[in-house]
Amino acid sequence: MEEGSDFRQWDELIPDALGLIFSKLSLQEILTVIPRVCKSWGKAVMGPYCWQEINIEEWSNRCRLDLLDRMLRMLITRSCGSIRKLSVSGLHEDALFSFIAEHAGSLQTLRLPRSEISDSIVEQVAGKFSSITFLDVSYCSKLSSHGLEAIGKNCKWLSGLCRNMHPLDTAGKPLRDDEAHAIATTMPKLKHLEMAYHLITTESILRILSGCPQLEFLDLRGCWSVALEDRFLEDKYPKLKVLGPLVVDYYERNDWDDSSDLSDASSDYLAWQFVAGEMEGYSDDESYAGMWDYEGRLEELELRFYEGIDDDAGDYGWPPSP
16 A cells, blocks of 8 residues: 555454444355454454354254354354344253353343243343343243243343244143233333244233233234234224234245345355364365365364464454444
């Protein structure tokens, strides 16, 4: 770059600016390409500014449980408590949920579908999720009304809740209104609520509508015991959109089974497999194409991409983001 130029070099940008730029890239590029460009970019990926939003839901549906544990702990640690959004599927133990809670001071959106979290751990750490505004605990079979009640009492700003169930898990079972009661009595600020395929009655839904006066969207697909008249909803709740109980094929096809993002998901999956230690055969003097061969240990690859950028760097002394 010529002397006296008014333009600043890319490697001189402050880390939070680099993090904002890198967030527009795919996960594969952030993890495997960016660290190789220059030391400055490698340090930015190593720091918290790239990990304020972590979405590994697609990858977590396919990975081994031990890799999920390692990757999630590594990325959350990188965020240094600044993480605002986290999407991951299939947490397999309470300890991992507890680890998330320890770093949840800034967390606003949390998606944990298909996770094995229990009421006991939720009741223990719910107080650490006080900043949560949107929560997805769909298909979490070990969670019950007790856990939801703990969430409602501690997450005072909760405006969105997804608590959908799988139809095979509820088919043939008796009606239960306890979860609806927990929602109605502890989550008054809800605007968005999904309870598809829940075993609930009309009475429990009316209780939710009374206890959650700000509700704007309610998903009741597959809640066959609920009967709400359109005229009643128009008169009493004109701003409320209710989906269901009938399952609409068009909605299912375009919203729930949309596969338009599969290409990105595949790229993310490759990136995670590589960094997690399932890729092999890569060394610094090989071509980029060689990155995707299988081999290597997790510790070695983490060292290569995150800790080995600059041995003398130590704490990079980044100023706090304004």
